[in-house]
Amino acid sequence: MRDIFNVGSTTLLVVVVLILTVLAYGLVRSRAMSSVSGDARKLHSLPNYYGYNAAMLTAIPALFVLAIWMLVQPMLIQNAVIDMIPQSAVNEGSSVNLVMSDVRRVANGLDAAVESGALDAQSARDLDVTGTDVRALLAGTGVALGSDVTPEVLAAAQRYRSMEYTGRWLMIAVISVLALAGLFIAMRTARADFRARNTVERFLLGLLVLAASLAILTTVGIVLSMLFETLNFFRLHPWQDFFLGTTWAPNFRGDSDLSILPLLWGTLYISIIALLVAVPIGLFAAIYLSEYANNKVRSFAKPLLEILAGIPTIVYGLFALLTVGPFLVNIFGRGENGLLGVDWMSGATSVLTAGLVMGIMLIPFVSSLSDDIINAVPQSMRDGSFGLGATHSETIRQVVLPAALPGIVGAVLLAASRAIGETMIVVLGAGAIARISGNPLEAMTTITTRIVSQLTGDTDFASPETLVAFALGLTLFVLTLGLNVLALYIVRKYREQYE
Template sequence: MHSSTLLILLLGLMALAYHFGRKRAISSAGGIARINTLHSLPAYYGLYAALWAGIPAMLLMALWSGFQNEILIAILKSELPPSLMDGLSTGQVGLMVNDIENLASGAIVSGSVTPEMQAVADRYAQLQRFADWAMWLAVLAIAVGGMGYAWSRTQPRMRARNRVENIFMVILVVFSSIAILTTLGIVLSVLFESLRFFQSISPLEFFFGTLWSPQTALRADQVGASGAFGAVPLFTGTLMVSAIAMLVAVPIGLMSAIYLSEYAPRRVRSLAKPTLEILAGVPTVVYGFFAALSVAPLIRELGMSMGFSVASESALAAGLVMGIMIIPFVSSLSEDVINAVPQAMRDGSYALGATQSETIWRVIIPAALPGIVGGILLAVSRAIGETMIVVMAAGLAANLTANPLDSVTTVTVQIVTLLTGDQEFDSPKTMAAFALGLTLFAVTLTLNVIALHIVRKYREQYE
């Protein structure tokens, strides 16, 4: 029995509750001709019944689905025969339980199947079927009970509209709180792991060190028993690639937005804008292939023909392709903001004798500047957080250089490298990823504060 089937059935019960709740309100008022005696419209009474039929049942279904497997595994472990538990460590017991779950569901197990394991798997499947049936009965009983409660409460004097609005207000507050608490949880988890990292590595070394080599050894007698965690090469590489990308994306994106919004005919705009926005839907790995196979070799050949030493993977190649990827972010948002400038400002400028170009640069662009800054900020955040293009076109070498023709790496690439594979978060090498993530968060927050300051400054001028 699938949970999706139960969810569809709940939605059907909510629809029935809406219909009967609305019908009950009309009948309690004395018919359709006397619905003016109701406090609220009949639809609110139907919504009230539908919410009582759906929300408690869905909450129970979510809680049951979330804890059912944990409870069943706990029961399963308590019923394991001693013959299966003898001489097994905690990790081996967990692996055996996983095999029993796979055996019960018909999946592949990691070892041979013994009669004891088969018996336990059959018992687990029996418990799972019983739990599924119990969930169905409990959820449907709660739904029908909620429908009956709303039915009994429906009367002409009931403030159905107020109650429905209060329920929706609670739902909005709950979901808003979930979003805020999730953000807070992410920040705190990164912060606590970063503090653990800084207990082992000095913050001065991390923020001001110029050598990045996080490969720590497992034993003290191994070569490289202590790694180097100077993140300055990562910061400079991130800023270099992002700066190159913005030098490409901002002028092209802004100019294309001005042309499409102010100069292009309607037919050209209807074709050009969707075509330009197709770039935003191309996967980043495709841009990475394009940068590694086409742009990087072309830059290397051109540089060598002019006497420059160009690495096979360079910051310039990654930055150029990343800038192409970011163009739709700048162009689409800037065009929407420019189109939102009131036509009265354009007409006033033309009435004073200004040309179209003067109107654009002296009236429209300053008025739309807050939104343009927001689009550029989004593009900067996208550039800083990009990984695949840098991995495939700029390399993994942590070089402290100002030459865009050299190979560099970025913060996001190193985070992926440090967390690749099976890792345990008990060494400075692994926890360095959290320190890098916290630094990225601080940088993004700073960019948001600066952009907010610019937006407020120009809003006060043009509102």
């Protein structure tokens, strides 16, 4: 009954608000029409705008307060209840969160006991642990506790239950009053001279501004969260070693070498190989599909090419580990038993393995975007080139590709950003060794792989070996931002040439 009340009461409240919203729309629209004897031409706005205004006044404040209430009430109740639990009540090896979890379970168990008839409501409020095996009582209701119920936990659970019950009824009352108040105000404003359209349009404009602001604020929040943790890292670890060192060797003993250069080198090396594979193949595929292929071939080839974009990266990683890696070992490794009779590659994981597979993954990004961009070049430019006597290939090289160059550069940089942020292919295909080497047949690692590694497992967030993940993430963000700025510069430079 408690869970039904928790979920059901909120759902029912939302349904009631929505019903009042629909009712407000119809009533206020009808009232506006009645105020002008059914002649809509005498209204300042169309009749629907009066209904929209009523719906907004009824639903928006009520639902907004409901959302805030559901976020704030649990925190307020927990803060009030947690003060009742002394530190001595927290067993050694347990945490306050574990004790609070037991408090919530006891509160649920008390409600279940009341519903089953094992306790009445007054007994649930006055129940004392002395002389009563509360754990056994609640076990009969299906509630499992992490520890024995102490008097402090029982008292906290009783207060938790009481405050939650009171808060929920208060929430229902407040939300209902807000919805009815909105309906009342809308009824009062249903006059011929009320500028309903202006009010609705201002609200929609505010909604659009809010949506744009949320996107911006989310980005700012992400950057600030990484920045603050990065500053904490540099308080514990010298920035000179991070940016200028050449060794990555975290050991969690306080004397780690945490330099980004080996990781940055591996990231850029693998990304460059991937782009060397993806850009020519993807661009040539886009030119063929947009300029040479007939409709039948295009309708068949393009969907097949874009299937590559839908394959999970873990599958690409397994493909690199089980197929591409052993294939490269057969060519460049195994000494006299290899295809070339050399022993340059000792294992299946290498920069070349990850770069080749990542390049295959990026082909749809380059080809699909480039195809759309090339098709967007006006046909009049092609016709003009043909009219001057240029061949088809000359038109593509000298007219179509220069006109589409800004978009193609954007597609390539999007693929580069995708390559820089890739993790699973690198984990399975490139290995986990941080080093600076020019040999593409050696195993290396990237920034994203190290971020995952440093934050995995039982880690202490006050140690440099954990905080370094945020410094790595911020550096990766700055690198990606630099690529976007470069793309913007190139796009503007070449766009001026053709506008």
